[in-house]
Amino acid sequence: MSNFTKPSPNVTIHRIIPSNHKESSNPSEEDCVSDTSSATSYNLLVERCLEILVDTFNKTIGLDDLELSSDEDSSNLRKKIIPDINLTYERLISINMRELNILLKDLSKKRRMEIKNIRRTLKNRGYVADSRTRRLIENDEIEKEIQLMNKKKEQVSEEINANKFRLNVIIESCEKILHSIDKYDKAEELKAEVKATVMKECPFTDKEMEKTFLNLAT
Amino acid sequence: MSNFTKPSPNVTIHRIIPSNHKESSNPSEEDCVSDTSSATSYNLLVERCLEILVDTFNKTIGLDDLELSSDEDSSNLRKKIIPDINLTYERLISINMRELNILLKDLSKKRRMEIKNIRRTLKNRGYVADSRTRRLIENDEIEKEIQLMNKKKEQVSEEINANKFRLNVIIESCEKILHSIDKYDKAEELKAEVKATVMKECPFTDKEMEKTFLNLAT
DNA sequence: ATGATGAGTGAGCAT
DNA sequence: ATGCTCACTCATCAT
Numbered sequence: 001m002s003n004f005t006k007p008s009p010n011v012t013i014h015r016i017i018p019s020n021h022k023e024s025s026n027p028s029e030e031d032c033v034s035d036t037s038s039a040t041s042y043n044l045l046v047e048r049c050l051e052i053l054v055d056t057f058n059k060t061i062g063l064d065d066l067e068l069s070s071d072e073d074s075s076n077l078r079k080k081i082i083p084d085i086n087l088t089y090e091r092l093i094s095i096n097m098r099e100l101n102i103l104l105k106d107l108s109k110k111r112r113m114e115i116k117n118i119r120r121t122l123k124n125r126g127y128v129a130d131s132r133t134r135r136l137i138e139n140d141e142i143e144k145e146i147q148l149m150n151k152k153k154e155q156v157s158e159e160i161n162a163n164k165f166r167l168n169v170i171i172e173s174c175e176k177i178l179h180s181i182d183k184y185d186k187a188e189e190l191k192a193e194v195k196a197t198v199m200k201e202c203p204f205t206d207k208e209m210e211k212t213f214l215n216l217a218t
Numbered sequence: 219m220s221n222f223t224k225p226s227p228n229v230t231i232h233r234i235i236p237s238n239h240k241e242s243s244n245p246s247e248e249d250c251v252s253d254t255s256s257a258t259s260y261n262l263l264v265e266r267c268l269e270i271l272v273d274t275f276n277k278t279i280g281l282d283d284l285e286l287s288s289d290e291d292s293s294n295l296r297k298k299i300i301p302d303i304n305l306t307y308e309r310l311i312s313i314n315m316r317e318l319n320i321l322l323k324d325l326s327k328k329r330r331m332e333i334k335n336i337r338r339t340l341k342n343r344g345y346v347a348d349s350r351t352r353r354l355i356e357n358d359e360i361e362k363e364i365q366l367m368n369k370k371k372e373q374v375s376e377e378i379n380a381n382k383f384r385l386n387v388i389i390e391s392c393e394k395i396l397h398s399i400d401k402y403d404k405a406e407e408l409k410a411e412v413k414a415t416v417m418k419e420c421p422f423t424d425k426e427m428e429k430t431f432l433n434l435a436t
Numbered sequence: 437a438t439g440a441t442g443a444g445t446g447a448g449c450a451t
Numbered sequence: 452a453t454g455c456t457c458a459c460t461c462a463t464c465a466t
Contacts (some may be wrong), residue, residue, distance in 0.1 A: 066439080097452065120452090125444060129456060142360055149367045156374045163381040170388050176411070177395050193394075315437065338437090343459065345439060350458080 082115060093122045254409045300333060 078090040087104040104112045296308040303321040305313065322330045
């Protein structure tokens with residue numbers, strides 16, 4: 001989606017080394033740099049160099065990297081133009097294949113592949129950028145969610161404390177009632193009845209509160 | 219830390235193209251591949267190729283990539299050996315600089331830089347792998363934290379409900395007491411007193427519960 | 437020198 | 452072809 005949303009100021013240039021090069025050549029730099037005086041070694045050098053060059057340039061991925069390299073300023077890399085088809089990079093990735101193929105039809109097969117590879121690479125660049133952005137956003141959201149849950153947790157804690165306070169107030173009210181009842185006949189019988197009711201229906205888990213209440217009713 | 223903990227099955231090989239190549243050379247592949255028959259063009263080609271090669275190989279970063287490339291199987295990439303100093307990759311990154319410098323002292327400056335660059339790259343490989351792992355672990359932990367918080371939230375909700383239930387039980391007990399009191403003299407006066415106490419100290423927020431209680435004491 | 441991180445790259449998978 | 456993700460590389464910053 002957001003290709004080119006973040007043109008980097010530091011664009012690096014990479015190039016594939018075809019895998020069949022892996023063990024084929026191991027000319028330490030000295031071979032190529034320092035020993036260019038004698039004719040024979042020169043020829044050997046040339047042979048070797050050509051071997052490498054031909055091999056390298058034979059690959060269709062040839063010059064994409066150079067074309068993909070950053071401009072001097074690179075902040076408007078998206079404005080770079082591919083001369084063969086007169087399209088900016090920005091346009092190259094937004095155009096659809098149907099139209100692109102029309103533009104490409106007169107170019108060599110090699111060049112067609114090159115341009116398509118440029119397109120692919122540019123698209124990849126965007127995908128990765130999107131992927132990274134997405135990850136950042138997701139992390140932010142999770143962080144916010146955690147903060148929100150913490151807030152809610154505090155609210156709930158406060159609610160619990162408020163409820164406990166109310167319970168205590170009510171228990172104290174009951175205490176008053178019970179003490180008041182002491183003045184009357186049959187108070188013991190009544191208190192016992194109340195205690196039985198409470199014990200049966202109210203499974204206390206808060207030990208202190210339980211003790212308080214039972215003390216009231218004894 | 220965990221360098222080489224995850225040797226990838228797919229190791230790619232990259233090479234820097236020195237930046238001064240950007241506009242210096244633009245030999246389309248055809249130049250090098252197809253036109254090797256005539257002597258003059260051959261010489262031109264050689265000249266051109268050498269220009270590029272010398273430039274490329276002059277850079278100290280020369281062949282690191284080839285040496286860093288994957289083995290055939292690549293699962294034991296860490297076992298790869300750098301012949302000049304007879305160290306495996308695994309050892310190369312674990313050895314300290316002091317010892318390494320001793321091993322390197324007889325090599326050419328260029329080669330020393332190459333090996334140090336290999337070391338740097340291998341270390342970087344590890345850093346990035348660690349970074350990725352760290353991110354994954356962190357995400358897992360956050361996810362677990364969220365689950366834990368959700369669980370706690372449910373527990374708290376249950377606690378709240380239990381408290382509300384208890385409140386109701388106690389209120390019902392009060393109701394019983396109050397109704398019992400009706401049998402005695404001065405009952406109205408007592409009830410009014412209890413009601414005043416409760417209203418003063420217990421700021422109800424649960425409207426339904428408040429109504430229930432006030433109905434009791436009226 | 438070392439460690440961490442951002443951005444670009446190709447490989448490879450899935451659609 | 453397209454989108455995504457992984458592992459790698461390098462540049463760059465900070466220590």
